[in-house]
Amino acid sequence: MKLKFIDRFLSIVFLIYMLSLQSITVAAATGTDDNAAQIKRGAQLSPSCGACHGPDGNTANAELYPNLAGQSPDYIVLQLGNFKSGERPNDLMKGISGSLQLSDMRALGAYFGAQKAKRQPSVDAPLEAKGRSIFTKGSSAGAPACLTCHGAQGQGQAAFPRIASQPAKYTMEQLRVYRDAIKFNNPLASEMKAVAVKINQDEMSAVSAYLATLQ
Numbered sequence: 221m222k223l224k225f226i227d228r229f230l231s232i233v234f235l236i237y238m239l240s241l242q243s244i245t246v247a248a249a250t251g252t253d254d255n256a257a258q259i260k261r262g263a264q265l266s267p268s269c270g271a272c273h274g275p276d277g278n279t280a281n282a283e284l285y286p287n288l289a290g291q292s293p294d295y296i297v298l299q300l301g302n303f304k305s306g307e308r309p310n311d312l313m314k315g316i317s318g319s320l321q322l323s324d325m326r327a328l329g330a331y332f333g334a335q336k337a338k339r340q341p342s343v344d345a346p347l348e349a350k351g352r353s354i355f356t357k358g359s360s361a362g363a364p365a366c367l368t369c370h371g372a373q374g375q376g377q378a379a380f381p382r383i384a385s386q387p388a389k390y391t392m393e394q395l396r397v398y399r400d401a402i403k404f405n406n407p408l409a410s411e412m413k414a415v416a417v418k419i420n421q422d423e424m425s426a427v428s429a430y431l432a433t434l435q
């Protein structure tokens with residue numbers, strides 16, 4: 221019990237640390253010509269991503285690929301690094317990220333982050349309503365409400381990624397990965413794992429369906 225508490229305490233300290241790093245990066249990037257130049261360079265690099273993620277970062281195929289539009293630039297950079305190192309195993313993205321330098325990743329993050337995400341059409345209103353309740357109130361086993369970390373509209377904030385508008389199949393798959401992975405080196409992923417183990421299969425389908433329709 222005591223150990224658990226210390227664990228929890230350390231992870232919160234780490235999160236606060238990550239959040240403060242993030243705000244320093246944001247402060248350095250906003251309002252400068254630097255950011256505009258990054259977006260422009262990202263646009264030049266982006267055609268190699270468009271076949272799957274869509275030219276404006278709205279997925280070319282919701283059954284297969286996530287949106288990148290509106291995602292936090294830092295989160296895009298973090299995940300590209302994770303694919304490259306193998307921390308996040310995916311053959312397709314490992315091949316693609318392998319040739320990217322950190323400066324390319326930052327430019328791509330700036331470009332896709334600046335695009336507007338489009339939500340997915342509603343397909344099952346009762347299921348989505350159930351998902352909304354998990355998003356705003358949490359799960360039956362006590363997972364905290366998603367909005368406490370991911371923002372009131374799932375738009376993402378600081379170190380927490382945008383989860384709104386993401387195709388349901390992708391979100392469902394990611395929740396399973398967080399739940400089932402034995403271990404992550406990235407403490408932020410462990411934070412999300414602690415949430416995912418408290419969401420049952422039906423709740424995962426419901427919350428994924430709801431998030432897809434959220435603008």
Ligand code: HEC
Nearest residue numbers: 268269271272273284285286296299300310312313316328
């Ligand atoms: C051939 C298809 C394909 C191409 C081309 C591609 N991706 Fe991906 N990308 C994927 C798939 C599939 C995933 C989901 C991986 C998973 O399930 O973990 C993904 C995931 C991602 C993610 C993680 C998103 C998230 O929300 O966690 C990022 C970031 C990303 N890709 C960036 C890029 C960038 C930048 C490019 C261009 C340089 C690119 N991708 C090109 C297929 C592709």
Ligand code: HEC
Nearest residue numbers: 364365366368369380381383391394408409411412415427
């Ligand atoms: C305690 C804070 C916290 C709560 C509550 C939380 N998350 Fe997360 N979530 C995170 C963090 C941190 C990450 C980034 C993990 C990483 O870097 O891999 C994340 C990542 C995700 C991702 C991956 C996004 C992507 O595109 O790669 C999904 C999907 C997700 N969360 C869904 C949810 C859902 C659904 C809920 C509510 C049931 C929820 N989260 C509640 C902290 C949280």
